[in-house]
Amino acid sequence: MSKGAKRKRKKAGKIGTRREDSRFSSMNISTIEQHKRVGSKFVPPLAQIPKMTTSSWSDHHMPEMLWAVLLAGALDRPHYLPLLRKIAIRCRSWFVREDDESAEKQMPDPETGLNFSVVVDQTKLAEISDEEFHNFISIPLAHPLGYAALRPILLIDDLPGIARWKREIDVEPTGDDWNTLASAISRVLDHQSEASTDIRWFKVIIAIISGRMQFPTSFGERLEEFRLFPDKGDMRSVRPSIRAMEMTLRRSTPAGWIEKYWAQALRDTRCIDPSEGQGYTFVDTGIDPDSLYAARDRIIEKFRRNIRAERVDARLDSAFGLVLYALSILEEIGMHRIHTRIVGAVALRSLAEVCITLRSLASTDSPAMWQSYRVYGAGQAKLAFLKTQQMHGDLPNFLDESALHLIANEDTWQEFLDIDVGHWASSNLRKMASDCGDKDIYDMYYDWSSAFIHGNWAAVRDSNFVSCHNPLHRLHRIPRVAHRELNSIELDAIGLTSDMITVLEKLFPGDEKIPRVALRGTALPQ
Numbered sequence: 224m225s226k227g228a229k230r231k232r233k234k235a236g237k238i239g240t241r242r243e244d245s246r247f248s249s250m251n252i253s254t255i256e257q258h259k260r261v262g263s264k265f266v267p268p269l270a271q272i273p274k275m276t277t278s279s280w281s282d283h284h285m286p287e288m289l290w291a292v293l294l295a296g297a298l299d300r301p302h303y304l305p306l307l308r309k310i311a312i313r314c315r316s317w318f319v320r321e322d323d324e325s326a327e328k329q330m331p332d333p334e335t336g337l338n339f340s341v342v343v344d345q346t347k348l349a350e351i352s353d354e355e356f357h358n359f360i361s362i363p364l365a366h367p368l369g370y371a372a373l374r375p376i377l378l379i380d381d382l383p384g385i386a387r388w389k390r391e392i393d394v395e396p397t398g399d400d401w402n403t404l405a406s407a408i409s410r411v412l413d414h415q416s417e418a419s420t421d422i423r424w425f426k427v428i429i430a431i432i433s434g435r436m437q438f439p440t441s442f443g444e445r446l447e448e449f450r451l452f453p454d455k456g457d458m459r460s461v462r463p464s465i466r467a468m469e470m471t472l473r474r475s476t477p478a479g480w481i482e483k484y485w486a487q488a489l490r491d492t493r494c495i496d497p498s499e500g501q502g503y504t505f506v507d508t509g510i511d512p513d514s515l516y517a518a519r520d521r522i523i524e525k526f527r528r529n530i531r532a533e534r535v536d537a538r539l540d541s542a543f544g545l546v547l548y549a550l551s552i553l554e555e556i557g558m559h560r561i562h563t564r565i566v567g568a569v570a571l572r573s574l575a576e577v578c579i580t581l582r583s584l585a586s587t588d589s590p591a592m593w594q595s596y597r598v599y600g601a602g603q604a605k606l607a608f609l610k611t612q613q614m615h616g617d618l619p620n621f622l623d624e625s626a627l628h629l630i631a632n633e634d635t636w637q638e639f640l641d642i643d644v645g646h647w648a649s650s651n652l653r654k655m656a657s658d659c660g661d662k663d664i665y666d667m668y669y670d671w672s673s674a675f676i677h678g679n680w681a682a683v684r685d686s687n688f689v690s691c692h693n694p695l696h697r698l699h700r701i702p703r704v705a706h707r708e709l710n711s712i713e714l715d716a717i718g719l720t721s722d723m724i725t726v727l728e729k730l731f732p733g734d735e736k737i738p739r740v741a742l743r744g745t746a747l748p749q
Contacts, residue, residue, distance in 0.1 A: 251463075278470060280414035280423075281697065283477035286484055287344035288422050289376055294363055295418040296407020297372035304453075307425045309362050311432065314343050317351065318433035341435045342426050346478050349384030356384075360391050375400035375407075378491075381483040401492050401695070409694035420462050423469035424452050430472055488695035495692035498703040505564075509713055510557030514741040518724065519550050521737045529731050535634050537593040538730075545581045546727050549574055549720045553740060562713045565675055565686055571712040571719075572672035578719045579656045579664055583648070585726045586659035592648065597634070599647030605631035606642045664722075668715065685709075717742070 241248055258265035269275065278284065285292065294303045318341045340347065348356060363369040370392060376382060377389055377396040410418040428449060430436045438446060445464065448456035452465070526543045530536075552570050561567040584592055608627035611618055618624060631637045648655060656665035674682040686707055688700040721739045728737060 278473055280419065281412045282485075283481055284473050285408075285411055285414075285419070285422075286481045287342075287346060287474070287478065288426070289345055289379070289382075290348070290363075290373060291422045291425060292407050292411050292418075293372050293375060293404070294369075295421060296410055297368055297403065298366070300417070300421070302366065302368075304421060306363055306366060307421070308428075310343065310359060311425060311428050313358060313362060314429065315433050317343075317347075317355065318429065318435055340474065341430050341433060342472060342474075343429060344426075344474075345383050345480075346474070349387075353387065356387055357391065360388075364392070370394060371403075375404040378404065379484055380487055381480040383478070383480055404488075405492070405694045412694060412698065415462075415466065420465055421453075424449070424465045426472055427465055427468050428452075485697065492693055492695050494696060494701055496689065496701055496704070497692050498689045498705070498707070501704050503705045504708055505560040506562070506708070506711070508557035508560055508562060509711075509742040510553065510717070511741045511743045512554075512557070514738060515550065515554055515557070517738045518740055519547065521735070522546060522550070522724070522727070525727075525731060525733060525735075525737065528733070535597075537597040538588075538590065541584065541593050541596055542581065542727055542730050545577050546720075546723045549577050549723050550740075552577075553716050553720050556713065556716055562711045562716070563708045565682075565706065565709070567712045568672050568675040568682075568709060571668060571716055572676050574716055574719045575664060575668035575672060576652060578723050579652055579659075579661060579669075581723050581726055582661050582664075583655040583659045585730055588730070596647050598640070599643050601631055601634060602640055602642040605637045605640055606644075608637075664719070668719070713742070 253268050257268050259271055294306060363373060373392055374394055374396050378400055410416060448461050529539055552574055556562050556567060556570050604627045608631050611622060611624050653665055656662045687703055689703050690698045691701050717740050724737050
């Protein structure tokens, strides 16, 4: 087999293992085995926690820290982190409890969780006195870039305490400030980004140094790592701890102004379409037509040499027919340049099914199973034919009434032909793949390609939508000018077809090897 036509197939590893060469291998992602099956659903570990509620950093909690987001967006890290540290020290007194007996305590709501308000966020800054606000804002404004960094906050119509912000900053925002705001937001939409983690650290350190969070003595080392962040400890451990703790310090009910803020951002700024100007492209095929037709001719010759006297030979017809069907699909993939199109994914799904079907039939090599496969297909033709007899008006153009009648009656009169509405092997494709030792084919090709056949949301989203590149629009979806070019399925299609030819050679041994389909520029094997 030519190098280009080879398909790399790796058998599944141990249960729960992950592929080490994936770009996502370092992420904390639960495996399929860690999901719990509940009926037809696989529930991930975190969703199994009783009364678990989700909380969105970017949608609801990041906007409350808009002032810090702007500082982190406009200033380099060595500049904004010291500012956050100074602000934490100055604002600490707002939350220190003088008397635990008389102080208002943070009591968790059994339904919504802890509504934590010990945080220097936009809502809190609207509640404090003018003097406290002045003391707070004087720290960032003392920086040479402080006014420019915070000026975009004046664009937000419904910002809590906006009049006080305008009075202290005392400059007029410009249209370019929307760009400054967008740039800052782009750095914190990911809740695990460096800037997001720094801002979340600020929320945590306020609660710690004000004494509102109590820890056992065994937590002393981690507290020291928080205090000296980011200069102490292993950040691979410290950063996740910060993010986990910050989630416990969130207001359980996001302020109403936040949705108005996002609505204004959508209204006052335009979408940025990364697909704008793109048109439809059709990539030339790499499939060598000479090798494809050489393989087909040799298979037909082999078929003729194996014809026997029986009128119906289910094994011969089915085995050769499945391989010829696969070659026909492969021909259409290449000759019509659909290998990067939606119908290419649909074709790959069909190839995966016929490959598994042939391998399953060959693994048992039972006359009854070959016959069952054939009779089931004839029954499906009969079912379609009978439905055409009950249709009124013109038939759908793709239906060939005569062909359906011919196939339904080819082996036996259709009045003696059962219609099986189940599966021809009383099984399903997944089980068939497992039983014949080819579950890896199913896992690699079936699930995702099936999405394109069924038109489920994932395939629709992948092919016809793109994320708006305006960070102020929260990565919402916009239609693509032209549906995107998908990854080519040619190598996978060639590999599946080559597998089927190998199975055929084992079922019908002979001296001559059937040529494999090759890519252009590669040697044609004999």
